Amino acid sequence: MSDTVVETTNLTKSYGDFTALSDLSIHVNRGQILGFIGPNGAGKTTTIKILVGLSKPTSGCATIAGVDCSQNASRIKRLVGYMPDKFGSYDNMRVHEYLDFFGAIFGIPASQRKARIQEVMETTSTTYMQDRYVESLSHGMQQRVGIARTLLHDPEVLILDEPANGLDPKARIEMRQLLLQLAARGKTLIVTSHILPELARICNVVAIVTAGKLRAFGTVDEVMSSLCPQRSYEIQLASASHIAQAEKVLGQLLLDSEPLTSSPAELTL
Structure with a gap:
């Protein structure tokens, strides 16, 4: 039996003469x-809208857990938890x-909500902030609450739009750990980003789209090898004080390496 949860086949979406998405096939x-x-403008948002049942493709097909996204939107909404790139909240509401x-x-x-809320807060490590006002939270905290919200109805698939955007290095690490934890629990995740290194540490597969067309699809190593013949390494540090130590360790491991370049939060080889 196939273990494929999300699949698109020749997915195409046109608006008049403009083709926003052309023959996208991924699984x-x-x-x-x-x-x-x-x-x-690459076609990521168009794809997401089709997957969550908000838009119908011009041609092709998208399914989640075998359910056609364009034919059964109400069922799709039960199967998918979607977190957009902008966190939405109402004023004067505490997290709980x-x-x-x-x-x-x-x-x-109502009889089940309290227990479910406690469960998703525990999963996302947001229990300690349950009595705080949502608008008072830092961006990183709000992102975690946003993921808790997407988990409430226990969806099979999570679609997260730029979840690490605007986070500091420590919050990025915490976000990656959370996403890996969710995948380990059997959730299937689609995570969008503008750059490959942002997701390379956690992704099993990568799809790169530009101008509505799929340019690369496969494992991280496969995609990196096809796009970057000269291998590069990137290390993110929580503090600039660790840069000198990281340079020393890398110098010992990679004797023939090129000079190291660094910034306060990143070290790149």
Whole structure:
């Protein structure tokens, strides 16, 4: 039996004479993380809209857990948890109130919501902030609450639009750990980004799109080998004070390496 959870076949979307997406064919298995990478206008948002049932393709097909995304939008909304790139909230709502509000929207009975909210807060390490006002949280905290919201109805697939955008190095590491944890629990993730290194550490498969067309699809190593014949390494550090130590260790491991270049939060070979 196939373990494919998300699949698109020759997916195409046109608006008049403009083709936003052309013949996109990808597949993601259960428990995998797909890095969906491309610049603005590449077709990422168009693909996401089709996958979550908000838009119908001009041709081709997209399915989640065997359900056609364009034919059964109500079922798709139960199968998918979607977090857009901009966190939306209402003023004067505490975190637990915010999650309760969305739990009600998802149709979770009042008798079950409290326990479910506690469960998703524990999963996302947001329990300690449950009584804080959502608008008072840092960007990184809000992103974690956003993921808690997407988990409320226990979807099979999570689609996260730029979840690490704007996060500091420490928060990025915490976000990566959370996404890996969710994948280990059997969730299938589609995570968008503008750049490959952002997702290379956690993705099983990568799809790169530009101008509505799929340019590369495969494992991270396969895509990196095809796009970057000269291998490069990138190390992110939580503090600039660790750069000298990292240079020393890398120098010992890679005797024939090129000169190292660094910034306060990143070290690149």
